[in-house]
Amino acid sequence: xxxxxxxxxxxxxxxxxxxxxxxxxxxxxxxxxxxxxxxxxxxxxxxxxxxxxxxxxxxxxxxxxxxxxxxxxxxxxxxxxxxxxxxxxxxxxxxxxxxxxxxxxxxxxxxxxxxxxxxxxxxxxxxxxxxxxxxxxxxxxxxxxxxxxxxxxxxxxxxxxxxxxxxxxxxxxxxxxxxxxxxxxxxxxxxxxxxxxxxxxxxxxxxxxxxxxxxxxxxxxxxxxxxxxxxxxxxxxxxxxxxxxxxxxxxxxxxxxxxxxxxxxxxxxxxxxxxxxxxxxxxxxxxxxxxxxxxxxxxxxxxxxxxxxxxxxxxxxxxxxxxxxxx
Numbered sequence: 001x002x003x004x005x006x007x008x009x010x011x012x013x014x015x016x017x018x019x020x021x022x023x024x025x026x027x028x029x030x031x032x033x034x035x036x037x038x039x040x041x042x043x044x045x046x047x048x049x050x051x052x053x054x055x056x057x058x059x060x061x062x063x064x065x066x067x068x069x070x071x072x073x074x075x076x077x078x079x080x081x082x083x084x085x086x087x088x089x090x091x092x093x094x095x096x097x098x099x100x101x102x103x104x105x106x107x108x109x110x111x112x113x114x115x116x117x118x119x120x121x122x123x124x125x126x127x128x129x130x131x132x133x134x135x136x137x138x139x140x141x142x143x144x145x146x147x148x149x150x151x152x153x154x155x156x157x158x159x160x161x162x163x164x165x166x167x168x169x170x171x172x173x174x175x176x177x178x179x180x181x182x183x184x185x186x187x188x189x190x191x192x193x194x195x196x197x198x199x200x201x202x203x204x205x206x207x208x209x210x211x212x213x214x215x216x217x218x219x220x221x222x223x224x225x226x227x228x229x230x231x232x233x234x235x236x237x238x239x240x241x242x243x244x245x246x247x248x249x250x251x252x253x254x255x256x257x258x259x260x261x262x263x264x265x266x267x268x269x270x271x272x273x274x275x276x277x278x279x280x281x282x283x284x285x286x287x288x289x290x291x292x293x294x295x296x297x298x299x300x301x302x303x304x305x306x307x308x309x310x311x312x313x314x315x316x317x318x319x320x321x322x323x324x325x326x327x
Contacts (some may be wrong), residue, residue: 008047011038022053030060033088040087041080044114055081063088079110086116123228171198275301 007015015038026034037051037059051059054072058081061068072078086094098104104120111118169176172195180194275298284291294300 007039008042010047011042011050014038014050018056019053022056026060030064033060033063036088037084041084044087049080051080051084052077055084059084059088079107083111083114083116086111087114168199168202171195171202275305277301278304280304 015035018034023031023034034056037056041049041051054070055077058068058070062085070078070081072081082094082096086092096107098107101120101122104122108118108120171180172192176195176198177191179198180191183189183194183197184191277296278301281291281295281300281304292300295304
């Protein structure tokens with residue numbers, strides 16, 4: 001663990017204000033972790049930011065390899081609770097599952113402000129070998145991924161090469177002398193021959209792992225392509241279903257519309273009303289009773305029509321409202 005930097009006055013005050021029931025339960029190593037977290041954050045934020053108690057509890061639990069479920073309000077510092085363990089463990093790799101791409105981008109920017117290399121993995125991420133090779137050989141400390149890409153990202157990141165992995169050990173050095181002696185045993189094999197065999201075995205193992213990793217990348221690209229194709233097909237099916245439902249609704253709406261008779265374009269419409277005999281006159285004819293011819297004249301038809309309108313307008317009726325009769 002790295003040495004603790006000098007703390008600002010504000011950081012010292014914050015440490016002194018930590019609850020006794022929290023600090024008294026810490027082990028010596030956990031005390032050192034808390035101090036280093038204060039120091040790291042105090043240095044990176046230039047004394048403007050210090051961890052809160054719930055962030056310390058998360059830090060101590062995560063560094064002790066315990067599961068943590070954190071529930072806190074928006075803006076209270078949940079992201080910093082993820083940052084602190086990575087500040088104290090720069091050789092570790094963390095994976096977060098974030099459903100929103102915008103939140104992924106915000107997290108990448110925030111983590112990189114604290115010097116933590118991060119990358120976002122989602123539908124916008126190219127599905128090619130170069131990306132996953134970069135994940136494999138680059139020391140990313142954090143991957144913010146979409147739920148649909150979790151398995152591919154985990155396989156790539158969890159099998160990422162450490163910075164020292166490609167450095168061939170010096171099997172002829174005194175460090176491996178005890179190992180060489182155990183291999184030699186009672187045989188006549190020399191130390192140089194054993195060292196050469198160890199080098200050959202190491203190189204063979206490296207080559208086998210490289211081949212296995214290449215196959216894994218090919219399989220990941222194939223699975224990603226299949227998942228993308230399946231998702232596109234599902235989207236097409238949903239779109240076709242929606243279009244079909246929209247057409248059915250449109251046909252049903254057309255059926256419910258009132259029907260309008262067809263008309264012949266270009267036909268002239270008259271501007272006069274043809275007078276018709278009144279119902280009184282027609283009733284007299286049907287009853288074979290006498291009726292004056294005046295009722296059949298235009299003046300008679302118009303006069304009886306006007307009289308019918310006047311009678312309708314002057315008509316009154318009775319209606320019952322609760323226990324009363326109204327006119």
